[in-house]
Amino acid sequence: MGKAIIAVNDLRKDFQVGEVTVHALRGINLKIESGEFVAIMGASGSGKSTMLNILGCLDKPTSGTYELDSVSVAELSKNERATLRNRKLGFVFQSYNLLPRTSALENVELPLLYNPKIKARERKEIALQALEAVKLTDRMHHKPNQLSGGQQQRVAIARSLVNDPVVILADEATGNLDTRTSYEIMSLFQELNEKGKTIVFVTHEYDIARLASRNVIFRDGHIIKEAQVTERLNVQVLLESIPANDGFD
Amino acid sequence: MNLLNLLKIAVNALLLNKLRAFLTMLGIVIGVASVIAMLAIGQGSKKSIQDQVSSMGSNMIIVMPGIQQRGGVHMGSSSSKSLSVDDVEAIAMHCPSIKMVSPEVRSSGQVIYANNNAPTTIYGGNENYLGIKMLTVTSGREFASKEVQRAAKVCLIGQTVIDNIFEEGVDPIGKYIRFNSIPIKIIGVLSEKGQNTFGQDQDDLLIVPYTTVQKRILAISHIQTILASALSEAASSSALTEIENLLRQRHDISDDEEDDFEVRSQEELVKTFSSISDILTVLLGVIAGISLLVGGIGIMNIMYVSVTERTREIGLRMSIGGRSIDILLQFLTESILISIIGGVIGILSGLGASQLVSSVMKWPVAVMPQAVLASFLVCTAIGVFFGWYPARKAANLDPIDALRYE
Ligand SMILES: Nc1ncnc2c1ncn2[C@@H]1O[C@H](COP(=O)(O)OP(=O)(O)OP(=O)(O)O)[C@@H](O)[C@H]1O
Ligand SMILES: [Mg+2]
Numbered sequence: 103m104g105k106a107i108i109a110v111n112d113l114r115k116d117f118q119v120g121e122v123t124v125h126a127l128r129g130i131n132l133k134i135e136s137g138e139f140v141a142i143m144g145a146s147g148s149g150k151s152t153m154l155n156i157l158g159c160l161d162k163p164t165s166g167t168y169e170l171d172s173v174s175v176a177e178l179s180k181n182e183r184a185t186l187r188n189r190k191l192g193f194v195f196q197s198y199n200l201l202p203r204t205s206a207l208e209n210v211e212l213p214l215l216y217n218p219k220i221k222a223r224e225r226k227e228i229a230l231q232a233l234e235a236v237k238l239t240d241r242m243h244h245k246p247n248q249l250s251g252g253q254q255q256r257v258a259i260a261r262s263l264v265n266d267p268v269v270i271l272a273d274e275a276t277g278n279l280d281t282r283t284s285y286e287i288m289s290l291f292q293e294l295n296e297k298g299k300t301i302v303f304v305t306h307e308y309d310i311a312r313l314a315s316r317n318v319i320f321r322d323g324h325i326i327k328e329a330q331v332t333e334r335l336n337v338q339v340l341l342e343s344i345p346a347n348d349g350f351d
Numbered sequence: 352m353n354l355l356n357l358l359k360i361a362v363n364a365l366l367l368n369k370l371r372a373f374l375t376m377l378g379i380v381i382g383v384a385s386v387i388a389m390l391a392i393g394q395g396s397k398k399s400i401q402d403q404v405s406s407m408g409s410n411m412i413i414v415m416p417g418i419q420q421r422g423g424v425h426m427g428s429s430s431s432k433s434l435s436v437d438d439v440e441a442i443a444m445h446c447p448s449i450k451m452v453s454p455e456v457r458s459s460g461q462v463i464y465a466n467n468n469a470p471t472t473i474y475g476g477n478e479n480y481l482g483i484k485m486l487t488v489t490s491g492r493e494f495a496s497k498e499v500q501r502a503a504k505v506c507l508i509g510q511t512v513i514d515n516i517f518e519e520g521v522d523p524i525g526k527y528i529r530f531n532s533i534p535i536k537i538i539g540v541l542s543e544k545g546q547n548t549f550g551q552d553q554d555d556l557l558i559v560p561y562t563t564v565q566k567r568i569l570a571i572s573h574i575q576t577i578l579a580s581a582l583s584e585a586a587s588s589s590a591l592t593e594i595e596n597l598l599r600q601r602h603d604i605s606d607d608e609e610d611d612f613e614v615r616s617q618e619e620l621v622k623t624f625s626s627i628s629d630i631l632t633v634l635l636g637v638i639a640g641i642s643l644l645v646g647g648i649g650i651m652n653i654m655y656v657s658v659t660e661r662t663r664e665i666g667l668r669m670s671i672g673g674r675s676i677d678i679l680l681q682f683l684t685e686s687i688l689i690s691i692i693g694g695v696i697g698i699l700s701g702l703g704a705s706q707l708v709s710s711v712m713k714w715p716v717a718v719m720p721q722a723v724l725a726s727f728l729v730c731t732a733i734g735v736f737f738g739w740y741p742a743r744k745a746a747n748l749d750p751i752d753a754l755r756y757e
Contacts, residue, residue, distance in 0.1 A: 160670055160750045181674045188672020199667045199754070203367050213671040215360055218353045261671070 106169075107269055107300050108134040108157060113166035115152050115323075126152040127163070128323035134269075139295040140302045141311040144320030150304045151273055153320070157302065158193050158271045159183040171268045188216050192262025194272035194303075198254040200246040200261075206233065207242040210260045217265065232260035236290055252283035259290055270294070272303035276310065282344055288313050289337040313337055357677075361684035368657075372689055375653040378646025379693030379733065380700060383726045385639035387701025387718065392708060393632025395716035400624040403547045404617060408484045410587050411617045412449075414438075414577035414594060417610050432573040433611045438598060439477075439577055445597055448590035450582045451479040454574040456564040460531040462512060462557065469515035473506075473530055473557040475564030476578070481507075483580045486558070491524045491539030494560055502562035506530075507539040511555040530557065533567050587616045643729065646693070651737035654686050658745045665745050666753025679746035686738025687731060694730030698723055 115127040126149045134140055142150050155161040156168065159175055168175045171190055178186065187193075200209045210229040214220045220228070233239050236256040246254055255275060262270050272291070276284035288310055295301050295315075303314070311317050312335045319327040365372045416433045434454075442452045456475040461468050474480075478496045481487065494505050506528075513523050523537045535557075544553035565571055579594065581587035594614050602611055658665070665678055673681075702718060709716040 155751055158670070160754070181676070184669065184672055184674040184677075187670060193670050195754070199663065199670075201367075201664060201667070204363065208363070212668075215356045216668075216672040216674075216677060218356065222355070265672075 105136050106133050107136050107138075107171055108132065108302070109167075109169040110157075111167045113153075113156065113168060114164045115149070115156065115161070116164045125323055127156075130166070130323075130325055132318065132325065132328075134300065134302060136268075136300055137295070137298055138300055138302075139292070139313075139315040140318060141314035141316070142302065142304045142318050142320060143306065143308075143311050148320040149323045150320050154271050154273045154302070154304055157269075158191055159187050160193075188213060189265060190268045192265065192267040192270040194255070194258050194262050194270065194275045196274040196277040198246070198251075198258045198278075200254055200257055202247070203245055205243050205245060206238060206249065206257045206260075209246070209257055210264055213261060213265050228264055229260070232264045233257075235263060235294070236260045250283075251279055252286060255279065255283075255287055256290065259287070263294070267299075269300040269302060272301070274304050274306070276305065276307070282341070284310065285337055285341050285344075289341065292337050309335065309340060313340075357680055357684055360681050361688055364681065365685055365688060371653065371657070375650055375689050376693035376696065378649035379643070379690050379730060380646075380697040382639065382643030382646035383694050383697025383730060384701040384704055385642050386636065386726055387698055387722055388704040388708065388716075389635035389639040390632060390722040391701070391705040391716040391718045392714060393628060393635045394719050394722075395705075395709070395714060397625055397628035397632065398717045399715035400628055401621050404621045404624060406485065406544070407547075407620075408578070408580065408617060410450075410581040410584050411483055412579040412581060412587065412590055412594065413615050413617075414579070414598070415613045415615070416575075417612045432571075433602065434574050434577055435572075436574060438601060439574070441597060441601060442577065442579060442594055446579075446590060446593040448582055448586040448593055450580045451483050452577065452579040453477045453479040453483055454561045455480070455576040455578050456561050456569065456571070456574050458531075458564055458568050460568070462516060463529040463532075464516040464526065467516040469512065471509075471512050471515075471530075471555050471557060473559060473564060473568065475559050475561030477561060479580075480558065480561075480578070483578045486544075487542045488539035489542045490522075491537070493539060499560040499562055502566045503560060504533065504535045504563060504567065505538045505559065506535045507541050507558040508537050509541045509554040509556045510543045511552050512557060513540065531568060535559065535563075581616070584618065587618055591616055643726075643733070647690070647733040647737045650686050650689055650733065651741060654682065654738055654741035655744070658682065658741045661745075662748065662753050662756035665748055666750055666756065669748070669750035670754060675746040678748075679742045682742035682745045683735065683738045686742070687734035690730040690734035690737075691727070694727055697730075698726055701726075 110130055110132040113127055113130040114125070117124040117126055130153065142153065144150050152161070156163050157170075159170070163176065170186065173186065175183065175186070201212065207226070207229055210232050211225050214225040214228060230239065230242070233242050236259050238253060238256050238260065241249060241253060246257070249257065259275075270291075276287050279287065284307070291301055291303065292313060305311055312331055312333070314331055315334065316328070316330050318325055414434065436454055439452055439454045442449060453476040457472055459470065459472045462471050477499050478494065481493055488507060491507070493507065494503065498505055508523055516528065517523055523540060526537050527534045528537060529535070541554070541556075541558065547553055561574065565574070579590070581590040591614050595610065598612055599610060604610060668678060668681075705716045705718055708714050
């Protein structure tokens with residue numbers, strides 16, 4: 103067993119909407135260890151994104167504790183959380199969130215611009231390595247509007263990798279993609295996980311969840327089920343199960 | 352974040368929207384260009400007036416008959432006969448700050464040579480006259496004091512008069528002309544001075560001994576003006592008091608009476624005229640400054656819209672580690688870059704416009720290096736000032752809200 107990368111204790115998050123208080127998270131306890139590949143599932147509105155945003159230090163919990171790589175996040179200032187995001191976290195969004203009219207390479211370099219320790223030359227080298235990891239070296243000078251959805255998401259994954267984070271968080275990263283492209287993206291994640299990266303992702307697809315090593319199920323702001331995946335699927339098998347072409351031959 | 356990264360981020364962001372950046376810049380470009388050009392025009396007219404007045408003479412002091420009041424009625428100053436040749440001699444003897452002094456009498460009339468005639472002005476002075484007025488002769492000679500004493504009928508001639516009455520190629524030296532039917536021999540040609548700022552032709556004149564004008568032309572014994580030259584610029588104010596005290600004493604003016612003459616120095620003239628063009632310069636500068644301000648507000652407006660438009664971009668930058676200060680500095684740098692680049696283009700177009708004004712409209716222009724430097728600093732300040740509010744708005748966004756922004 104590796105060491106705990108994420109340790110969450112009695113975490114609560116309330117949203118105040120006018121007079122009404124929405125209890126998005128109602129006491130979450132969760133530990134994720136180094137090298138795990140965790141899928142979070144649950145109905146719409148059950149609090150998955152809220153949870154992931156807090157894990158990603160984009161949002162602050164109303165109460166409870168959260169330790170990321172032995173750092174107590176609740177006590178950090180806004181700026182310290184920003185720096186933590188830059189050094190320890192990678193985020194992959196459902197809608198890619200690439201800078202428009204900016205080349206893939208420059209999009210991947212972006213997080214490194216916010217790290218003063220990295221020199222210009224290093225920056226390019228690291229970004230190229232990340233693009234290589236997502237197999238997009240040949241597209242490095244393409245702008246987002248010249249790339250397919252799957253390719254854009256691969257650029258986004260390269261961007262999340264570039265600062266060598268302790269954990270990658272992905273919120274419905276395959277939500278906008280067709281099945282085959284989703285599997286290709288998942289195969290990337292799986293590869294990264296096999297190399298030791300800790301990954302936490304939210305998904306609605308059961309087969310994709312079964313690629314993970316552990317599933318965590320949310321309902322109404324609670325974790326209702328948490329289980330190691332017993333019959334873990336391999337993404338290559340899934341890919342082979344659908345025809346390589348459009349299936350109309 | 353280091354400065355280089357900051358610049359890279361801001362430059363890239365501007366390049367994403369070149370046309371908008373350029374249009375935003377335009378206000379600043381026009382503002383700065385007009386400030387530079389307006390100040391150059393204002394300064395140019397001031398400098399040309401100053402040059403003009405200084406070229407009138409060397410530390411010159413002018414004594415004119417004062418405005419005389421008799422029973423509350425203003426008598427025209429030219430009708431006054433309060434100045435005499437004795438006053439001139441007294442000034443020469445008793446005023447230590449004065450280097451040279453000369454009487455001046457003048458008359459206008461018709462000058463005739465052969466079949467040609469032209470109107471002109473004849474000036475009479477003594478042998479110091481040319482020195483005081485900084486005139487020189489290009490050919491021939493000046494008149495000597497002996498010729499002044501005997502009211503010799505000799506003259507120095509200006510180029511315009513030569514052009515008016517002599518055929519081309521004729522050497523005027525030694526020729527006799529008639530002024531108001533009195534024959535006068537030309538002994539020297541005056542160097543050309545051209546027009547002054549007020550459009551006066553400074554070469555349309557004859558210069559003769561003052562005695563000649565007094566006795567042979569006007570038949571008067573007083574003089575119209577006294578011209579003197581102070582030892583130096585620094586000495587000119589003490590020269591003024593010396594002359595005033597001396598003349599009050601000579602004219603028997605008691606302490607409670609006003610002078611019956613007026614003493615003016617060239618410095619005073621320069622100051623009077625300079626202050627007029629200073630007002631002009633300030634006025635032009637203010638008008639141009641307003642357009643610069645409008646340009647600045649344009650930057651604020653566009654930056655403000657751009658922050659709203661780029662909310663998701665800001666959210667993304669925050670999510671990958673951009674701190675509030677990084678976002679603030681990015682937007683501030685963008686607006687500073689816009690205004691500095693706009694400022695540089697503005698300075699260049701302002702210099703170009705000044706050049707155009709001077710070559711096409713023949714106006715005197717003088718570009719002030721301080722104005723160029725100041726415009727540059729003002730532009731940076733405008734970038735900071737008008738960029739601050741939009742930049743702060745961007746920096747205060749919450750990462751989650753910004754990412755979710757539709
Ligand atoms: N900024 C907010 N303001 C108010 N309520 C919010 C806000 N963000 C989330 N909520 C509420 O919190 C609850 C959990 O939302 P969350 O986005 O975490 O759901 P989710 O599990 O990600 O759903 P989905 O699968 O549809 O993405 C919902 O009831 C939602 O309405
Ligand atoms: Mg969600």
